[in-house]
Amino acid sequence: MSTNFSTLGIRPELTQFLKESGITQPTPVQIQTIPVIMAGKDVIAQSQTGTGKTLAFLLPILEKLRGSAPHVQALIVTPTRELTLQIKAEAAKLADVLDINVLAVYGGQDVDEQIRKLRGQPHLVIGTPGRLLDHVRRKTLVLSGVTKLVLDEADQMLHMGFLDEIEEVIQLTSSKRQTMLFSATMPPKVRSLAARYMTKPADIRIESANVTLDEIKQVIIELPEEEKLDKLCSMIDEYQPYLAIVFCHTKERAKAVNTALIQRGYKADELHGDLSQTKRAQVMRRFSEAKLQILVATDIAARGLDIEGVTHIFSYDISHDPESYIHRIGRTGRAGETGTAITFVIPGEHMYLRLIEQGIKSSIEKYKANGQKVIKKAKVIVTAPKKVIEKSATDKTATDKKAVSHGGSNLRSRRKPKAASEKAGTGNKTYGDKRKKSKGKA
Structure with missing residues (x-):
């Protein structure tokens, strides 16, 4: 029965x-x-x-x-x-x-x-x-x-x-x-x-942590601190998330990243402890209704959030322990759906990465900012095939970015994908794979 x-x-x-x-x-x-x-x-x-x-x-x-x-x-x-x-x-x-x-x-x-x-x-x-x-x-x-x-x-x-x-x-x-x-x-x-x-x-x-994370595609991007913002924007353009959360360590960092994203034309807002309860509720409502595409948040403010449709998690600042990492990426890949979690790692932070991999009992795929995959055992860089290498930053200017996924219209018009692979925009692709766009869609 x-x-x-x-x-x-x-x-x-x-x-x-x-x-x-x-x-x-x-x-x-x-x-x-x-x-x-x-x-x-x-x-x-x-x-x-x-x-x-x-x-x-x-x-x-x-x-x-x-x-x-x-x-x-x-x-x-x-x-x-x-x-x-x-x-x-x-x-x-x-x-x-x-x-x-x-x-x-x-x-x-x-x-x-x-x-x-x-x-x-x-x-x-x-x-x-x-x-x-x-x-x-x-x-x-x-x-x-x-x-x-x-x-x-x-x-x-x-x-x-x-x-x-x-x-x-x-x-x-x-x-x-x-x-x-x-x-x-x-x-x-x-x-x-x-x-x-x-x-x-x-x-x-x-x-177990391994089973829980099976539905989440995890990627590490190794890059200098000064390249983080440009890389975040290029990956938002590449993956075109339905809803994405960008995690930062501090309130000040979250404010700065959110301001930069808005200046570049993205539909973003911030969530952290400095906001009034009214403002926090307003931000959460707009995000859950997909009127925002990107939520820039601190770990504490985003704790326990259960928002349907979060397809991508970006750790702008790497988690310092496995528990925090699991909680972050657990905002996506829910109820059998798939999600993508991308973590930026700057020089000097690999000790945190090792702690995370030990905690989840798994090795995470690692790439350089230019799309080159890092081979762990050999400790060398292998150039990915041209078809999966990301576009150069010179292909578009930072000031000419548009709000992604909606072609300039209100985000309400973005159709929530039914299939998990459609929603994530990645399926089983590796980090460098491009999302194919049909004619007439941004």
Whole structure:
């Protein structure tokens, strides 16, 4: 008998809502996790964003909440405002079916407005560590009645330095709580946290890093720092991504790269911690609606983003550890579709590249900026065939670039490709392959 949400124990009202929303078959993480959570056991689940993990904990939690109990019964802790809002949006739709009250609390939002909503006695609260503790200290949020606790993107929360805050939040909840920890990677710090606060947790691993990354074409470009911007632009022109995210290490870098792309005519915007919540929401909405083609972001701001249609990831600045790298490229290649992840490496950064390759247990194809492939063993450069060598920078001027993929029209007119290979514009091609353009299309 095939597994569906009904056989997993989800009530008819929710399964019907899921069906009407086009969700009929549970994903592997949902199949393995939902029965364990429904049984009341603690869970450690290693699963990438985009595999359906949010529903994996939301559905069984909502099943257990009592609408008649006027206090916070479940708490979901996340690292960022964006992830908090994404989970809240999904939870609110399901909660409406069951008459459950859901509230999101996070930094950057008016505190008084949050206090007013907290007085409405939500059953499920979703929030970031700092703002949750702020409300606890104001005595506007009581966590002693929380019996369902989820730590989502646990590795990133620890990476961002939230360990003390997370432990304080945990200790404020009921000693009889059920704890669920979800993480894309499981570094020792995450395991240690689980060991301290969880009771005989079920250990669920959906995919190893290798399996998760199989649908993502990974490429390294070795080049000097001063050539990064021109190379980024030429590759955007070459691959013509439907949606692309460009990752930078700092807010200042993200601002500078975004400004340069806009000056060259690309439909781009930035996402980082200096933006107001209103501006961040506006940028995310425009990107998700494909009114922007390129989002220039910092790692923290883009954490947990689940945007359909992201075909390309550009690491303008290389990740310094495998976990960050996996999270970056995990924004593409979702739900069985393919994606392309390109990382720029300047001289002196190969130690980070070695760490990444060790972490993902795989060697990544390497090229010079001119399209020449680097052969690892021989440590020499082999010139690629002419048909795959990239056009010279002299073929077009930097100031004459147009917004790609839409021939000067609004990006809304860009048709989202149905096939993954069409969407990525690369299929199984190597880095240097050119995307063939049919007549009449930009």
